[in-house]
Amino acid sequence: MLFSIFFVLVLVAVIDTVHAESCKTIQYAFPAGTGVNDSRAEAVKAAYVRSWNEYAGYCFGNDSILPVSHGCRDDLDGFGATIIDGMDTAIIMGLTDIVARQLEHAATVDFSRSSSVLVELFDMNIRYIAGLLSAHDLLTSGLFPNPYNQSHMDALITQAATLATNLKPCFETGTGLPATYVNYTTKQPVAGFPLTIGNTTYLNVTNTAQAGTLMLEWYRLSDKTGDSSFRDLAAKAESWLLKPNPPPRYLNLVGTALDTNTGHFLTFDGGWKSGVDSYLEYLVKTHIYNPADDIENTWKSFWITAVESTIEYIALHPYEHPEITFLSELDNDGNIMWSMDDYSCFAGGNLMLGGTYFDRQDIVALGKAAAESCHVTYNTTVTGLGPLTFAWYNASNLAYDAQYNNNFTTRAYAEKNGYFIELAQYNSFPESTESIFYGWRITGDTKWQDYNWGIFQALNTTRTENAPYWEISDVNVPYGGEPYDYLSSYYFAETLKYLYLTFTEPDIVSLDRFSFNTECHPMLIQAGTCAVEEAKRKGEL
Template sequence: MRLHDIVIGALISCTSSANSHSLPKARNDIDTQTVPWKRAQAVKEAFEFAWHGYHTYAFPNDELLPVTNSFSNTRNGWGATAVDALSTAILMESQDVVTTIVDYIPTIDFNVSKSNAPVSLFETTIRYLGGMLSAVDLLDGPYQHLTQSPNDTIALTQQAVNLASKLEFAFDTPTGIPSNNLNFGEESFDLSQSTELAVAGSLVLEWTHLSDMVHRVAFANLTQHAEEYLLHPTYQNATIQPFPGLRGTNIDLRTGNFLDVSGSWGGGDDSFYEYLIKMFVYDPGNFTTYKDEWLEAVQSSALSNISSHPYSRPDLTFLASWNGQDVTLVSSHLACFAGGNWILGGLVLGNQTLIDLGQNLTDSCAETYNATLTGIGPEAWEWEDKNFFEDDDEEVDMFIEDNGFNITDASYNLRPEVLESLYYAYRATGDTKYQNLSWKAFRAINATCRTGSGFSSVSNVNAPHGGSFSNFQESYMFAETFKYAYLIQAEDAKVHVAKMGEEQIWVFNTEGHPFKVRDQQ
């Protein structure tokens, strides 16, 4: 019996205007919208409000500091927010924003970092490279009417090649597993510094797609070679390994060995698992092994105590972290992408059990939003599966009893993962409760995080007004948070995750940028 048949059997057995310098006014009727297309327009208006603030006070730097109307450059000063915003602006058909960004991208000099910080191979790939490749697919495809000239996508493609060519030296290690933190000036890196699973395992979609787009197989070969170490893991000094299909986190560049056996579906590991099934969506004929590894990881997570239920809320399911086969009952907002990812796997494999499992995770993550004073979920939390969680604070005890978890990091960093999974759940089920949950979450984000000329991360989602503002607007809010809040309401959009039984034409990278699958190119 083939591996995926064994896995599926086990799963079934366990559960059935851009140039303006005056900022637009905030919408007063955002809380009153009930019709999906009106909700979509309200999300678009929030996106354009945030864009205008960025364009007025920060462009072409990386991020807006919305409280002080200033800017920062945490992504090397190449205009991260602009490039990250492009695919969303295209989907929303925000012509002025699209034109501004498309005109800007060819002017970027990727040879020079404008900050003293190293260049992150991972962040540069998912944000800049992913943003440009997605724009080419969209503007050469269903959104051709938004381009001024065919030369626009030619220029975007050339910039993608320029960037990848500059990044290639990252793979010049004894194993071919890339270093993440790069010194562009000297084209060097620290070989003794390990690379995380999510870094080495979250490049293959973008670099393979670029390879297909420009017919340079070397780009794909670099990342697919590195991925082989992750598909067939070896461990250094490990007597106990993780559950089948799961991995450690840190990898030695010189040997390819995992240096630990600790991991999670959250930060540092998350998008490795995400891309296993997404590479199968991209090309089912050539990435069956990736799909089999993903199914094994899902099976181990679903059938072990990694899938854990809080004692006071047994209706909830959270994915715990692991050290070998020991489990720690902690999770995070980042891990909430898993619900949507499992649903995607169910859609492409025609397996309702996977969809049901993903819905359960998605519903549980949505409950972290329902639990807080602001209506926004926290960055991290813990729980107990037996009733011995005690705290000296009676209010904390009551919160745990009612909601099933204890907040360990109350900040909200404008993250998209819950909105992302709600979108996948709606595409799979058509249940309008997911549209309503997404709208409720977006309203809470708009009410709490909108400040000054844009949106800011906040310190405490369970405090009045979210506590304090960090004065930082993440570029991924444009790429993902706004996009998923928009698409779940905008059923007439030209790009969507396909429903059960329909052909998947698009696959979204981990930054929310949609790519055409291989047989559609």
Template sequence: MGWLIPITAALAGQKGKDYDYTGFDSNQTRRTEAVVEMFRFAWSGYYTYAFPNDDLQPVNNSFANTRNGWGATAIDALSTAVIMQQTDIVNQILDFVPTIDFTKTGEGTRPGALADVSLFETTIRYIGGLLSGYDLLKGPFEHLDVDEDKVEALLKQCIVLADALKFAFNTTTGIPINNIFIHNQTFAQRYRIPDGTWSAGLAELGTLVLEWQHLSDLSGNAEYGELAQKAMNYFLKPSEEVWPGLTGGNFSVETGKILDAYGGWTSGNDSAYEYLIKMYAYDPEKYGLYKDRFTAAADSTIAHLLSSPSSRPDLTVASSFAGQAPQNYSEQLACFIGGSFILGSTVLSKPDYLTAGLDFAEFCANGYRYAPSGIGPVIYSWNTTELAWPQFANQSSFYENSGWFIDDNGAFGGGLTPEAVESWYYAYQVTGNQYWRDVAWALTLAQNRTERVGSGFSSIRNVLSEDGGGWTNRMQSFFLAEVLKYQYLIQAPEELKGEWDVEYAPDGVGQGGNVNPWIYNTEAHPFKVRAKTPV
């Protein structure tokens, strides 16, 4: 257990790449084994105390059902277990999948009421997890000792689930209602906007097409992809734009028109932009418009939204926007932007996207580096007007060193969120720079020091407290699906990786030889691309 070296307080207060990581264990095999151990520990806690429910509550060895009661952690963990070749866990999940009844849900948060289903969350976790497991076990991991009939059940069950969900698209425009009751095929009324009409968030309508199209391609039923594509067209050909490629974040389900001018690469919008470049990589002959829209969004971001904190001009980040007024604000959820720009740089041969992507990845690395817990904040603000307000005065000196502060006194917690490590994964893949491995390893150490509790891992309550300030008592499924998968792929020696490793360079060189025969959905589930020649 020597890899569980406490991350030192000296990690905070170091600027950018000047930090010396040589005191960390630099043995990549040991690092990889450490990540696998974390995965097995998290799975064991879930399987012992929570399975077949959705989430482990590790502090008191209990469980919660937040994702329909279908075993979200099990389905989300499958592709990671396959890639790590943890065959015993793979078989536990494969045994479970055929037993799920995707036409029924458990109780919701209101007593006596059935849970409403999020189309977005169910798509990225369940449909994504089932399809990815199928692709991997029918492809590069077909050598694993598993029951072939249960591999086939992954696709069969995915079709059952999609058929239970597809009524969500039965609207005047084809833009789906996100929150639905599948037992009686109705919409969750409490999500209507005040005037009685329906709206859909950009991420909700824009983060379906990769999964639903891939289901069409595997099943031979074109309907699934067509439903998602019809909805996506309202983003691809928007009623109005703030700048080319960048739109407001809420769409009218009745008309398809955009209802506001607020947005950015932040929550509620984020993964719709992510899927533009990923759909092009998935099939460049079919999705050329997606490339054009990504290019427009990326170019507008570079032209209008790049920002540097006043105290740290060495850092660069993309701000959010309200109309054409950039806001000195971003989020941990937006930390994926580095990876999207880096992927775009290789797919489209755009060096300026690589520069921006690495800058964005470094901004979030800086966030984790300066937080005393080693866990990045939910909110990044560099709005000095707000910083002058009395309630934030105690963060002034911190801002001078870090370049960010938290502008919400109720938002000091830190999640098991994957977006930053996702960008570090792309940064390492493209550059081959050990620095990004070391940044990711620092997070691994911090997670074991502050988030490892009881039978698993939990979000912490205060990122500005060195010990994390306690736990929220929930291990979200994306910790196994995303965080630990990306950590594994960053640290693993090349002999443990293969074609599923996005931007895999056969010659071992970062830039120049990269192709993408697989693409990862927003929940880090890899799909085999349809491109005749991967880009």
């Protein structure tokens, strides 16, 4: 008997040791009581409240507010995008009165009727379905105050499943790659746009990000509902992207356009840019959500190979600026363009996240360099905000677009700053704040907090006193030039959430407990991190 007890104790100790060695830790171990900056966090919260009150006062129930004219717009099918997209931010900030009103709307909005005939899968997924799932995860996690109506909370999952079910016709294509839209009247899939290449016009076209930005939400929805059909649809679509045909010019740096009838890629315009960005992003984030779902580590391997191609071919230094590392996009033929869009600036955070999780310090280093370099495009403009697109001169001091080679203005700007501006508007872009947030949470270096504080202060300089925020036409003139009369729901969902989480207590929405979708909606990680495994051991999950 004594031997048996001793054997059991030894076995338990061995299991605990193996568990401790195999689980993952992502977030920096902040000493107790450190990492928080209350005054900055409160300033960001006040910005949310100010903008929310403006929206709710003029446009509650509509998708978006026009902050200059105080008009409203239903540009995301009339389901109240600002409410549902911004709800989990309010939950995290502890804005209980606002959340109660948001929950009531989310629980009662009719997802069977749309203000548009054509409903786009991508935005319905990343903003609405993810917003509903994230709010439910946060409110049932035990990590946040929950004084809310139980029936409204329960309805979040029902509503997410209802909307996802209404979107299922998108997948009724020759391959299972989803069409861009569903006709909400006929329940038929509708392709997004025709694409002409040479003498051939392709009609059944989708893009890589639309097809590859489903797994995190639809796997989570299956886990919450017990209905595997959502997971199966996302997995089938993903299977085409993981075996690209024809193969891209640089291994796993796939292009943006696919034929949903054949599954073939139609272009080679890869990189980390808009149109392909969140496909690469989700490979690592869905693996982190539950490594057991990544059969044979297929997602992990694809992502790592794509990053290795990035390091070898498209991580580039501008002419005479070795301190800057940009991730170039490729043109339709796979040629390097020595240019980026702001959307690509998410990559720094994704590289730091995946590099940390997979213990690849070379990838972490690239992520830090990429995030720092995108920040350069912010802190060198007049407003302190970054442009939509920018480019640079290559090692031979030439630009991809020859018109810039004899442009003395762009050459002078690039000589000083390492890049030049192509499209100067700022549309509340969250991507640099996102990467800076990851830099802070993964390294614990306070410079990242200062970077995001600088961006928040820059936002404040582009609006009038007591006014909400708006988008601006030119980051390189005082106050941003003419304001755009529009404020996207992702300003509430992403920009303010990443900023707030940079300054509040770092254990709030820890990277060891949550995996964020591309719209900054956190989903509870199911396995693999030490924090999750410890919570399971304690019976908290």
